[in-house]
Amino acid sequence: MSRDLLPGVTGVLALADGTILQGHGVGALGHAVGEVCFNTAMTGYQEILTDPSYMAQIVAFTFPHVGNVGVNLEDVEQVSGAAETSARGAVFRDLPTPAANWRAASDLDGWMKRRGVVGLAGVDTRALTRRIRETGMPHAVIAHSPEGAFDLDALVAEARAWSGLVGLDLAKDASCLQPFVYDEGLWTWPDGYAKQAAPRYEVVVLDYGVKRNILRALSSIGARVTVVPASTSAADILARKPDGVLLSNGPGDPAATGEYAVPQIRALVDSGAPVFGICLGHQLLSLALGARTVKMDQGHHGANHPVKDLTTGKVEIVSMNHGFTVDRDSLPAPVMETHVSLFDGTNAGIALKDRPVFSVQHHPEASPGPTDSLYLFERFAGFMNRGK
Structure with missing residues (x-):
């Protein structure tokens, strides 16, 4: 973690405290802050790098071997947009390996170049991970130059000047611009993604940066899915006469997004419609019900997190991706x-006892990760059945 560049260095990660991590540049040229x-x-890794929840973040992969299955057109999680509305950079222990998978349409390095994701390989990711665990998630600039031309002082200054995620509403940028219907x-195996035949429910998804697999999971329970922008009013949503409303995942500070989202979510809850929140949607629902959210030091990012469902006693291994959490001590009496x-005892789900309203911090749709929690979509369908 020296400030002196070694021969042959084509990529760096400049931390706000002045530390410089050196290695081989991967993917897009240039630099990005996050x-x-x-x-x-x-x-x-492709699903992670295209998850809008990683907007304004640089992802360090702890697993050393990345790239072996390549990338394809089907495993992109964001519905639209490019690197600006998902992960800005990626850090690897080893250089991405050549693609060797029947589904691969491209190798990872070339895909990152075309997509605009700046990468860095050859880094001691174990040391970086320990540093984050001990001191929190740093602000940094990741840069790639084939000539090794880096103004290190300028990169560190840019990292220090970045305002960070606290107080930042990113959902408005990650959201769709107009309503659309999704039916995949x-x-x-071996059919791939099936098209929906005869929908049984009408579900409206408030898009704060929705993952495509959430929409697929809803479609698979028989929902006709209409996705609407994050700023859509409760009145406009209820005018569509939905059987249920889903509050999606997304990036940024939930308190900032809550400035416009919370009043609409309260109105949706008061309407009696079934409401299901995921990740950022869970945090926004919690805010609407009277709780508060706080920034985490290291967050939860992975596909191997143990979560206990207190309603069943079942322990599930789940996919998580969040840097803010609901303060469990702030949950008001009506909220269960x-x-x-x-891992750390933080809140991972809530529900109202007297209304069909619930949410989870983790990602039941997985992609990537295990499908232990996929049953939550069936639980949502059960609430919609009772309302028919």
Whole structure:
């Protein structure tokens, strides 16, 4: 972690405290600023790098071997947009390996170049991960120059000047611009993604940066899915006469997004319609019900997090991606805690006892990760059935 550049260095990660991590540049040329987090998933790098929840973040992969399955057109998680509305950079232990998979349409390095994601390989990601665990997620600039031409002082200054995620509403940028209908179901072997036949429910998804697999999971339970922008009013949503409303995942500070989202979510809850929140949607629902959210030191990013469903006693291994959390001590009396992280005891789910309203901090749709929590979409369908 020296400030003196070694021969042959073509990529750097400049931390706000002045530390410089050196290595080989990967993917797009240039530089990008963001918050550095680590992800412990062993698979799913394409889904991670295209998840809008990683907007304004640089992802350090703890698994050393990345790139072996290449990339394809089907595993992109964001519905639209490019690197500006998903991960800004990626840090690897080893150089991405050549693609060797029947689904691969491209190698990872070339895909990152075309997409505009700046990468850095050859870094001691274990040391970086320990640093984040001890001191929190740093602000940093990741840069790639084939000539090794870096103004290190300027990069550090840019990292120090970046305002960070606290107080930042990113959902408005990650959201769609106009409503649209989505009808693709979950992936199955050997057919791939099936098209929906005869929908049984009308579901409106408030898009704060929705993952495509959430929409697929809804379609697979028989929902006709209409996705609407994050700023859509409760009145406009209820005018569509939905059987249920889903509050999606997304990036940024939930308190900032809540300035315009919380009043609309309260109105949706008061309407009696079934409401299901995921990740940022969970945090926004919690805010609407009277709780508060706080920034985490290292966050939860991975596909191997143990969570306990307090309503069933079942322990699930889930996919998580969040840097803010709901303060469990701030949950008001009408709200029941339903899930808890077994890593650190933080809140991972809530529900109302007297209304069809619930949410989880983790990602039941996975992609990447296990499908232990996929049943939550069936639970949502059960609430919609009772309302018919």
